[in-house]
Structure formats: structure tokens, C-alpha cells
Amino acid sequence: MADGFDLVIFGGTGDLSRRKLLPALFSGYVAGVVPAGSRILLTSRSGLEGEIAPWLKTVFDETAPACGMDAKALADFAQMVQVIELGLVKGGADWDALSEILNSEPERPIVHFLAIPPALFTSTCDLLGAYGLNGDRARVVLEKPLGNDLKSAQAINEDVGRTFGEDQTFRIDHYLGKEAVQNLLALRFSNILFEELWSGRTIDHIQITIAESLGVKGRGGFYEGTGALRDMVQNHLLQLLCLVAMEPPARLDGDSIREEKLKVLKSLKPLEGADIDRNVVRAQYGAGAMHGEAVGSYQEDLQLDAPSTTETFVAIKAHIENWRWAGVPFYLRTGKRLPDRFAEIVIQFKNVPHSPHPAWGSNLSPNRFIIRLQPEDHLALRMMVKNHTAKGEALREVEMNLDVVGGGDAVRIGPYLRLILDAVAGDQSLFVHRAEVEHAWRWVDRIINHWQDSGKAPLSYQAGTWGPYEAHDLMTHDRRQWFHESGGRRNGK
Numbered sequence: 001m002a003d004g005f006d007l008v009i010f011g012g013t014g015d016l017s018r019r020k021l022l023p024a025l026f027s028g029y030v031a032g033v034v035p036a037g038s039r040i041l042l043t044s045r046s047g048l049e050g051e052i053a054p055w056l057k058t059v060f061d062e063t064a065p066a067c068g069m070d071a072k073a074l075a076d077f078a079q080m081v082q083v084i085e086l087g088l089v090k091g092g093a094d095w096d097a098l099s100e101i102l103n104s105e106p107e108r109p110i111v112h113f114l115a116i117p118p119a120l121f122t123s124t125c126d127l128l129g130a131y132g133l134n135g136d137r138a139r140v141v142l143e144k145p146l147g148n149d150l151k152s153a154q155a156i157n158e159d160v161g162r163t164f165g166e167d168q169t170f171r172i173d174h175y176l177g178k179e180a181v182q183n184l185l186a187l188r189f190s191n192i193l194f195e196e197l198w199s200g201r202t203i204d205h206i207q208i209t210i211a212e213s214l215g216v217k218g219r220g221g222f223y224e225g226t227g228a229l230r231d232m233v234q235n236h237l238l239q240l241l242c243l244v245a246m247e248p249p250a251r252l253d254g255d256s257i258r259e260e261k262l263k264v265l266k267s268l269k270p271l272e273g274a275d276i277d278r279n280v281v282r283a284q285y286g287a288g289a290m291h292g293e294a295v296g297s298y299q300e301d302l303q304l305d306a307p308s309t310t311e312t313f314v315a316i317k318a319h320i321e322n323w324r325w326a327g328v329p330f331y332l333r334t335g336k337r338l339p340d341r342f343a344e345i346v347i348q349f350k351n352v353p354h355s356p357h358p359a360w361g362s363n364l365s366p367n368r369f370i371i372r373l374q375p376e377d378h379l380a381l382r383m384m385v386k387n388h389t390a391k392g393e394a395l396r397e398v399e400m401n402l403d404v405v406g407g408g409d410a411v412r413i414g415p416y417l418r419l420i421l422d423a424v425a426g427d428q429s430l431f432v433h434r435a436e437v438e439h440a441w442r443w444v445d446r447i448i449n450h451w452q453d454s455g456k457a458p459l460s461y462q463a464g465t466w467g468p469y470e471a472h473d474l475m476t477h478d479r480r481q482w483f484h485e486s487g488g489r490r491n492g493k
Contacts (some may be wrong), residue, residue, distance in 0.1 A: 004037030005108050005424045008098070010124055011115040012042020012083065016143065019063045020174075021115065022081075024417040026060065029077050030070065033413065033421065040081045041101065047085035053078035088116065089123045091130060099131045111423045113141040118152075122159040129163035139423050141170045144235050145226070149448065150441035157434045170423045171432040175236045175343070177415030177422075180377040181243060184345075187379070187402070189248050194369075197349070200328040204366065207331045207346040207483055208240050211338040213290060215463070216312065217301040224302060227310045229282075232334040234444045236343075238265065239432065240373075241330055244345060245320055254428030258436065265439040269319040276450045281459065281470045283313040285337040288463030295337065295463045309451075311458045312336040315471040317478075331475065333482070337463035343373035346483045365397045368483070379403055 007025070009017050028034035042048075048055060056078055082101075086094045102110055112128060114121055121142065128134050140160065147153030160169060175181065187194050197203070210232055216223045223231065242261035249256035271279055286297040298312055313335030320330065347369040355364060364384060372378035379402040387396040413421070422430055461468040466484065475481055 003108060004035040004039065006039045006041065006102055006105065006110045007113060007420065007424075008041045008043065008102070008110065009113045009115055010043045010086075010088065010120075013044040013048060014115060016115040017042065018059045020416050021113065021420070022056065022059055023063055024414050024420070026056075026074070026077050027414065028417045028421070029080070030073050031413075033417070036076065036080070038080055039101070039105075041098070042081065042083045043086040043088075043098075044083055045085070045087065048083040051078075052081050052083065056081065088120050088127070091127055095127060095131050099133060102133060108137070109424050109426070110138045111141060111420065112138065113143070113420070113423075115143050118142075118145060118147065118156055121156055125160050125163040134163050134168070138164070139168050139170055139426065140164045141172050141420075141423050143172055145230065146171060146235075146437050147441065148226070148230065150438060150445050153437050153441050157437070161434075166434060167426075167428070169434070170419075170428060171434070171437060172419055173235050173239050173432055174415040174419065175373060176239060176243070176430040176432075177419040178373045178377060179413075179415075180371050180373050180379060181240075183377075183379055183402075184243060184371050185252070189252070195248065199324045200326055202349055203328055204348050204350045205329045205331060205478075205480060206241075206244060206348070207333070208237055208244070208344075209332075209346075209482070210236060210334040210343045211340055212334075212336045213338060213341040215285065215295065215301045215337050216298060224304070224308060224310050228312055228314045228334050228336070229444060229447060233314055233316065233332060234440050235432075237332045237334060238440045238443070239436075240345060241318070241332065242436070244347070245325055245330070247324070252429065254431070257429050258431075258433040262433065262435055262439065263322075264320060265436060265443070267320045267322045267325075268443050269321050270443065270446055271316075271318070272446055273450065276447055279317040279474070280447055281313070281315040281468060281474055282311045282451065283335075283459040283461045283468045283471070284308070284310065285312050285335075285463045286460045288337065288465065290337065290339075290464045297463070307457065309457055313338075313458075313461060313467045313471070315467065315474055317474055329478065331480075331482075333467070333471065335461075335467050338466060339464055340484075341375060344483070345371040345373070347371075348480075348483075364395065370399075370483075377403070 009021055011017060025034055025040060029036070053075055057074060084094065084098055086098060110133065112133070114124060116124065125134075125140065128138075128140070142160065147156050188198060189195065239261075242264045245264045246257075246260040247263065249260045284298050287300065288295060298310070299308060302308070315331070315333040318330045318332060319325070320328070349367040351364060351366050365382070368382040370378070370380045370382065381400040381402060382397055383400060384395045385398050387394040419430060459468040459470060466472070466482070472482070
């Protein structure tokens with residue numbers, strides 16, 4: 001990659017490209033990990049009026065003001081970027097021009113990033129194949145959502161597979177590119193301390209939460225009819241569950257990691273019928289208050305005339321049926337209009353079997369390993385120590401910070417940049433195999449079909465709260481608590 005690579009972003013002037021991809025690439029260029037000889041081609045149905053550099057400056061000012069707006073760096077980066085007017089449902093002179101550009105450097109890797117609706121994946125890949133842009137040096141990155149159910153996901157995989165082999169296909173989940181996830185793998189598989197404790201023998205339960213404080217205003221065209229289960233559980237939450245629960249791979253390469261993740265998905269206990277009613281909570285936010293300001297309901301945000309059955313909150317109690325995790329519940333939760341924005345994995349260990357001191361019994365908290373993914377990366381271990389400020393033998397909980405801070409010149413690579421660079425290198429370790437997508441949909445489809453068959457409307461919860469009482473009860477019935485309810489998240493940290 002010394003001389004650079006070619007990156008074609010289909011939908012290159014759209015929301016994902018502006019908010020995530022271009023700021024990430026510019027930061028990578030400033031840090032020296034994106035070679036200056038690289039070319040970034042942005043496809044657009046209507047092209048771009050005016051010069052690239054002022055447009056990029058506007059994009060970065062709006063979406064990533066902290067990415068380092070050095071005027072010379074911006075001007076140099078702009079020389080790498082070109083906007084191409086391109087139709088995605090037919091060929092023509094525009095595709096000839098794209099082909100000519102990419103074939104002018106026949107040795108460098110080409111990454112086609114499809115930041116477009118899934119309905120356009122097939123026609124775009126067909127055109128890439130028709131113009132010979134799917135050779136051995138080409139990769140295609142598929143942005144979520146990959147289908148709306150198992151059948152549609154299989155159709156997309158079949159359609160893309162006609163043009164690109166599985167080793168060329170990179171299904172992206174940006175949560176897998178986060179630094180804390182990389183550290184989770186490193187801690188588990190390079191330290192016998194953690195791996196020896198990583199099972200139902202010592203772990204009581206695991207919580208995985210992706211909480212969002214924003215509502216759906218502005219996303220209604222996508223979100224209505226999709227909902228939290230399809231949008232967040234089928235991909236992000238199940239992928240995080242796989243990384244936490246997977247067996248140690250023989251090697252940290254793409255095939256080995258994906259093979260172990262697939263075993264976890266195959267071991268997920270199917271939820272059906274009454275089990276879904278007991279173990280899945282589905283709800284939609286109503287009007288409420290966020291940070292002291294009144295906010296509308298889901299219905300009001302989307303200005304819907306008829307009642308909607310789309311859920312904005314899901315909490316699930318799941319089990320993995322294998323030797324390592326037998327009897328250990330995995331609590332998955334995601335929702336919009338919650339009081340705080342964060343993504344977090346909490347590994348809660350069992351309590352000590354016996355308290356040898358009478359003063360400790362009522363003051364013991366279980367050990368917890370915390371992997372925080374957003375808004376900042378953070379790893380911590382919560383333990384009990386003697387409270388030196390108190391008389392007697394009282395204990396207090398302390399948090400041992402496990403964050404690894406590099407030197408002053410260390411480059412922190414964000415998730416999208418890391419995954420783009422991995423795609424350039426042909427490394428699929430942090431990408432999702434087609435079989436993973438399909439097994440995840442099989443598990444989720446049972447829940448969706450049950451909801452549809454039952455005809456029940458989602459529960460309601462007030463915006464600015466932690467969801468409906470039933471989500472709280474999902475834990476308290478098991479004599480457990482969500483981490484934030486136990487005082488785990490203080491002041492949003």
C-alpha cells in the first residue's frame with residue numbers, strides 16, 4: 001500500500017460519506033496512514049458544483065470540526081478526491097470514465113464502498129462486473145442494513161456473489177472496528193488471567209447495551225417499518241455478543257475468527273412463542289423530557305396519522321447453549337430517547353461464595369469487567385478493596401483503569417478508517433461472513449414473526465427514561481440489575 005489505493009465511495013456525497021468516511025480518511029491522511037498517492041472517487045447522481053476543497057471544508061466544519069483543519073493538509077487531501085457523476089442502474093459514458101480512471105493504475109487495490117441503499121447493491125455490483133471492475137485486486141464493502149429479513153439478506157448475498165467472491169466481500173459493522181473491541185480480543189486471548197475466568201464457572205451474566213439519546217426525527221423514511229430489532233440487534237448487538245462469547249480462535253485471522261463467531265450464532269437458543277413474551281421487551285417512546293426540555297413522541301416526531309407498531313426499544317434475555325456458557329444469561333438492550341448515549345459491555349462475575357467478615361456481607365459488590373465502546377473507548381475492572389477512610393473493616397468499590405494510552409505521537413485510528421484500511425489489505429478479521437448474517441436473521445426473524453402474528457402493539461415508555469418497567473423487571477425477576485441502575489454509570493461515565 002506504499003503507493004496508495006483507490007477507494008470508490010458509491011453515494012460519495014451522501015450522509016454516511018460526509019459524516020463518517022471523509023472525516024476518517026482526512027484524519028488518516030493527516031496522521032500519515034492514508035498514503036498521499038491514494039485516490040478517493042465519490043460517485044453522485046448529480047455531480048458537484050464548484051471546487052472540491054471548499055466543499056470538503058464545509059463538510060468537515062459541519063460534521064467533524066475536531067479532525068484538524070490545517071489549510072495545506074486540506075488542500076493536499078482535496079487533490080486526492082474526485083467527484084464522478086454516475087448512474088447506478090445503467091451503464092454509459094460515466095462508467096467508461098470510472099473504468100478508465102481505475103485501470104490507469106493496474107497494480108493497486110480497489111475498494112468499492114457501497115454507502116447506498118441495499119436496493120441498489122445488485123445493480124451496482126452487476127455494473128462493476130460488466131465493466132471489469134471486480135478483478136482480483138477489487139473488494140466490495142457492503143454497508144448495513146443487509147436486508148430486512150433472512151430471505152432478502154440471502155437474495156443480496158446471492159446477487160453480490162455473482163460478481164464478487166466471498167473473499168472479496170466485506171460486510172461492515174463499524175462497532176467491530178472500535179479500539180475497545182480490539183482490546184477485548186487482546187485481553188482475552190493474550191492473558192491467561194482473563195481466559196481462565198471467561199465462562200459460566202465464574203461469570204454470573206453479561207449485559208450488552210447500545211443506548212441512544214436521540215429520537216428518529218429526520219430518519220423516518222428509513223426507521224419506520226424497520227425498528228430497533230432489525231436496526232441494532234440483528235447486527236451490532238449480536239456481533240458484540242459473538243466476540244464476547246466466542247471460543248479462542250486457532251489464529252487471529254479472518255477465517256478463524258469468523259468460524260468461531262458463527263459457532264456462537266449456531267448455539268444461540270431460539271426464542272419462540274411464549275419464550276418471546278417472557279424474554280423479549282418491545283416498546284416505543286412517547287413524549288417526555290430530555291435534559292430539561294420537552295420532546296415529542298415517536299408518532300409526533302414522524303408526524304404519523306395512523307398508530308405505528310415500530311419499536312424504538314428492545315431488551316432481550318438470551319442464552320448460548322454450549323459448555324462454556326450454559327446457564328449464563330446474556331441481556332441485550334438498545335433504545336432511542338434514553339437518558340444517555342453509550343455503548344457498553346458489562347461482564348458481571350459471581351459473588352464470593354462466603355464472606356469471612358461480618359462487616360463485609362452487606363457491602364460486597366460483584367466484580368465487573370467493563371468494555372465501553374462509546375462515547376469514548378474505555379476498559380475497566382471493578383473490584384472491592386478496604387475503605388481506608390472508614391473505621392473497622394468496611395469495603396469500597398474501586399475501578400481499575402485498563403486503558404492503554406500511547407505516547408504523544410501515537411495514532412488513534414477510528415473504526416471506519418481501520419475497517420477501510422483492513423479492506424484495502426484484504427483482511428476480513430473484523431468483517432462479517434455471509435453465514436453470520438443469515439444465522440443472525442434466522443434468530444431475529446422468529447421474534448419478528450411472533451410479533452406480527454400476535455398483533456400486539458409495542459409497550460410505551462416516556463422519552464428520557466430507561467425504557468418500560470418491563471425491561472427493568474426482565475432483570476429484577478432474576479435478582480439482577482442493569483448496570484446503570486446499580487450505580488455503575490455515574491454522571492454519564
